[in-house]
Amino acid sequence: MRHIRDELLRRWGWKLVSVCSVAVASLLLGARAQSRNSAPIPYASIATEGESYAGPGRDTINDLTGSVINIGLLVPLHGVEKPEGDAMVSAAEMALQDAGGNVLPRGRRVVLDIQDESGPSWGIVSDTVIHLILDDDAVAVITSTSGVDTHLTEQVGNRMGVPVLTLSADSTTTQIDIPWIFRMGASDVAEARAIAQGIYRDKGLKTVLLITEQDHDGRRGIEAMDQAAGELGVGPPDGVALDPLSMDFQPVMRRIQAVSPQAVVIWTGAETARRLLHALKRARVKEPYFLSQQAAQTGSGMTSTTEGGPSVPEVWTVAAGGEDTVVRQRFAMRYRQATGIFPSAVAAETYDAVAVTVRAVHIAGANRARVRDVLVGVQNFNGASGRISFDHEGNDRAALHLVRMTEVKE
Amino acid sequence: MTMRAWIMRRVLVAAGCLFAAMVSGNAQSAIQTPALYTRWTNYTPANGFPAGEVFCVTVDGGRVWAGTTHGLVMLEDGLVKKVFTQKDGLAGRAVMSVAVDPENGDVWVGTFGGLSRYSGGKFTNYTNMTSGLANDLVYGVAVQGQNVWVATGAGVNRLDTRTGSWSIFNETNAPFAEPWGYGISVSKEKIYFAVWGGGVLSYDLAKQTWKPFNDPDGEMELVLYRNQGLIHNIVSSVSYNESTKTFWASTYFGLSGYDGRNWHNYLTKDSGLASNFINAVHSRGDEVWASTQGGLSELDTRTNTWVSYRRDAKTGHGEILVTHADGSKERIATQTSVAHTYILNTDFQGDDIWVATAQGLSHGMRAVNKEHGK
Numbered sequence: 001m002r003h004i005r006d007e008l009l010r011r012w013g014w015k016l017v018s019v020c021s022v023a024v025a026s027l028l029l030g031a032r033a034q035s036r037n038s039a040p041i042p043y044a045s046i047a048t049e050g051e052s053y054a055g056p057g058r059d060t061i062n063d064l065t066g067s068v069i070n071i072g073l074l075v076p077l078h079g080v081e082k083p084e085g086d087a088m089v090s091a092a093e094m095a096l097q098d099a100g101g102n103v104l105p106r107g108r109r110v111v112l113d114i115q116d117e118s119g120p121s122w123g124i125v126s127d128t129v130i131h132l133i134l135d136d137d138a139v140a141v142i143t144s145t146s147g148v149d150t151h152l153t154e155q156v157g158n159r160m161g162v163p164v165l166t167l168s169a170d171s172t173t174t175q176i177d178i179p180w181i182f183r184m185g186a187s188d189v190a191e192a193r194a195i196a197q198g199i200y201r202d203k204g205l206k207t208v209l210l211i212t213e214q215d216h217d218g219r220r221g222i223e224a225m226d227q228a229a230g231e232l233g234v235g236p237p238d239g240v241a242l243d244p245l246s247m248d249f250q251p252v253m254r255r256i257q258a259v260s261p262q263a264v265v266i267w268t269g270a271e272t273a274r275r276l277l278h279a280l281k282r283a284r285v286k287e288p289y290f291l292s293q294q295a296a297q298t299g300s301g302m303t304s305t306t307e308g309g310p311s312v313p314e315v316w317t318v319a320a321g322g323e324d325t326v327v328r329q330r331f332a333m334r335y336r337q338a339t340g341i342f343p344s345a346v347a348a349e350t351y352d353a354v355a356v357t358v359r360a361v362h363i364a365g366a367n368r369a370r371v372r373d374v375l376v377g378v379q380n381f382n383g384a385s386g387r388i389s390f391d392h393e394g395n396d397r398a399a400l401h402l403v404r405m406t407e408v409k410e
Numbered sequence: 411m412t413m414r415a416w417i418m419r420r421v422l423v424a425a426g427c428l429f430a431a432m433v434s435g436n437a438q439s440a441i442q443t444p445a446l447y448t449r450w451t452n453y454t455p456a457n458g459f460p461a462g463e464v465f466c467v468t469v470d471g472g473r474v475w476a477g478t479t480h481g482l483v484m485l486e487d488g489l490v491k492k493v494f495t496q497k498d499g500l501a502g503r504a505v506m507s508v509a510v511d512p513e514n515g516d517v518w519v520g521t522f523g524g525l526s527r528y529s530g531g532k533f534t535n536y537t538n539m540t541s542g543l544a545n546d547l548v549y550g551v552a553v554q555g556q557n558v559w560v561a562t563g564a565g566v567n568r569l570d571t572r573t574g575s576w577s578i579f580n581e582t583n584a585p586f587a588e589p590w591g592y593g594i595s596v597s598k599e600k601i602y603f604a605v606w607g608g609g610v611l612s613y614d615l616a617k618q619t620w621k622p623f624n625d626p627d628g629e630m631e632l633v634l635y636r637n638q639g640l641i642h643n644i645v646s647s648v649s650y651n652e653s654t655k656t657f658w659a660s661t662y663f664g665l666s667g668y669d670g671r672n673w674h675n676y677l678t679k680d681s682g683l684a685s686n687f688i689n690a691v692h693s694r695g696d697e698v699w700a701s702t703q704g705g706l707s708e709l710d711t712r713t714n715t716w717v718s719y720r721r722d723a724k725t726g727h728g729e730i731l732v733t734h735a736d737g738s739k740e741r742i743a744t745q746t747s748v749a750h751t752y753i754l755n756t757d758f759q760g761d762d763i764w765v766a767t768a769q770g771l772s773h774g775m776r777a778v779n780k781e782h783g784k
Contacts (some may be wrong), residue, residue: 017599046631046663049677053703054703054752056768056769123545127546130522134504148762151606155547155590155606159504175631175686176607195540323781
């Protein structure tokens, strides 16, 4: 036997070694290429394994009693965000009237329970949320674009079983499998993607400065823009974070001089955006500006309609797509008649939030869990902000695109 | 050795091995079912208990405290003795947490309205406006020596009960990704905090240092690898187990345990966990109890056996589902059950378990001790 083996090795040994080496090398290279080209399959995903609400509360014994059913509206009524709050209140009142909030069975009616969120989030606002949910028995609460206040409301809503409809773009409010939260507009990740695609892909710009505020929403904006840039294969934008209390724009000016950006993204509150735009224009910064939805609200001095005057340099923001339906046109016309200004995205989304909530009360009655169930099923709702369909996380799935803004005429 | 003898010997050895395996298997299955809770007494409006959710339950010797939507309930000898409300001086209507000071018996109550101290038959309240409390949304409270730790919607507080001084820890002076404190667990050396959006934080009492434990994949919507680290950053509660030196964290997307070396993560798809949506966790000895929206689940870490308790909403009877380490399942029906399948919290009174549910408080007794032992 041994001599046969020795003979085989003598005749074929080197060839075998060569063939095996090539085979092993091919396998290794193939495996490496595969690992480079294919992302790992996640162990679990909320998209496929998230759970719907399995708790109680749907029985009639849990129905809210009383002749008045409150929809909580947590809005800024003082300070720099007041224009946003005013817009929300005007739109909400219009929606309540249009949705038939005063024609419920047994003479019951839906009313708006408007509460001010202008105070410090950690103090007064927490108590206001508790008041709305525990004392006023709000059937649902609608929150503004403030991510912090939305989180506070969401956490209480999750414990107490109260639907929360938010205008906040903060992605993390809905990425957590909490069954009580619904977002009326775009998430910050979706906004950042639309802005990044407009800047990097469509306009071919490369150097970008991101201006945020030193707060929760600012941090989320940075994360979202970094992610969106990464998805397009470019590095994160250069950034500067402002102290929202000081309104000192010198760090921005210094950063602009240092970076020479081709585009400036402003991811702040509307009042900061207004002052910042003014300062940048005075400093003759001519590169195009891209505003997050929160920055582009009424207080920014800009509008996403053609009603205003031309803006130089260009100012862009993101908006939901879709056809200009009769509902949108009618809302825009009536809102302008009532307030004298064209509706912002916040106004349209608030109108829709009230509309879908009143509709849910009509269907489900005055019961928080059943109202939640109806909201979960909202699909293709023809609203003032576009057609609304909630996904499994409670996000409105409307597609976004960039729209050019004009300056509000004084 | 002849061929026949060789074959006989091989057959005998194989048979011996098979027998040994069967005996071992039987013995293993005999020890793989933890003691079951088969008898339940429920506290609902029918026997004087407030309606609605029971957010927390804390055993205090022979006394049991329960935090509800409508106040703080004190039970003694299995009876509702008193329901404390804001009229009695409680800081808020909805009670999220209760901790008892073992030194003096003071009861600390976390409410949606501030922190209350029940001492000598009177309430003293601490709110954002009247004290150093960071926020009136108090989710968790725990006593450690002379300090009371408070998890609030705006960070964590430490109240030194001897000096009356308050300290606050949040994103400005500790590694809080978000300041929303949700739960607290005290060990001899460390305090563990459950942070909504910020994972688990531990505070070393001797070194006065912080250590964060976060979801390493950085993705809120997915878990990249099973035992990657903390399973999700939205942590609803944390429980440190002194005997196993492991902390357990409940999230709204799975259960995580960390023993100092390895992570142990569980979702429904590969365990007997009743639901991935977990409101609270409590660990003692070899047991880990998860309060989920789909039932009460126990993991016996010694045998890797899961036991889940549910209520049949139609009949009111109970169902126990045992999931053995090998994946086999066993269903056991019980006459009584937890008050509701949506579970919010647990605590123990000796071998008995107290369970806070979305519709009442439940007292569970083990089969061996209370039924067969009669």
